[in-house]
Amino acid sequence: MPEGHTIHRLARDQRRDLAGHLVRASSPQGRFAVGAADLDGRVLLGTEARGKHLFHHYEGSRLLYVHLGLIGKFHRDRLDEPARLGEVRLRLEGRAMRWDLTGPMRCDLIAVTEYEQIVSDLGPDPLRRGARAADFVTRLRRKRAPVAAALLDQTVIAGIGNVYRSELLFLRGIHPARPAATLDEDEAHQLWDEAVAQLRLGLRLNRIVTISAEDRYGRAAGRVPAGERLYVYQRAGLPCRRCGAPIERAVLGARKVWWCPIDQPLRA
DSSP, rough: OOOOHHHHHHHHHHHHTTTTOOOEETTTTTTTHHHHHTTTTEEEEEEEETTTTTEEETTTTTEEEETTTTTTTTEEEESSSSSSSSOOEEEEOOOSSSEEEEEEEEEEEEEEEHHHHEEEEEEETTTTTTTOOOHHHHHTTTSSBBBBHHOOOTTTTTTOHHHHHHHHHHHTTOOSSSSSSOOOOHHHHHHHHHHHHHHHHHHTTOOOOOOTTTTTTOOOOSSSSSSSSSSTTTTSSSOOTOOOBOOOOEETTTTTEEEOOTTTTOOO
């Protein structure tokens, strides 16, 4: 499932390509035909990312809501390129670019009341201006669940998925099974600061690269090969990039999580 930096990147790129003028909307697949017909020919006023949720605000108080889920994707092409074939739920065309949406969990026109409910249920988003570390710290330290499970709770922090939770915990030296409530305020604040830094980097690069400058041996973050960008995620049994201990794996919060037993000791 795409994590928060991907949704913010989509919002930014779609705002650049489509906002400020009328958009042609269609549903080649047919499953969003009524909604697409309602949007067709309207001006896109703006786009907005909230964690893993994407919103388009159109004139006439039309509000498009997209949640990509596990397999949803947006595909970007130029209008002078052949149109994509296959199961395209929604096609949006601007002056020069085409955006095709396939396989989303949600693609709906929603009322403002539903939008407000979705937003109010979310925890702070590290990529949004005005998001408060104190809100995250309070929400996290109320959880008795393992911290790895708490980080996937979108009411605690919006936009964190399975890759970032494993990597953030490694970077802060926190064992994933440690109860969230046992983190002190300083540890929780540092975890928030790490999330802000890593998601900002992910947004800029359009990919997740958590390996630090000292561990990538002078290479720019954008030039690190795919297999060397992460510390622990999907590296079970492989040596830790810092201490050499075999990376371990377990299921927490109904998802697999990875950690280093040396760099992330479990406190008694």
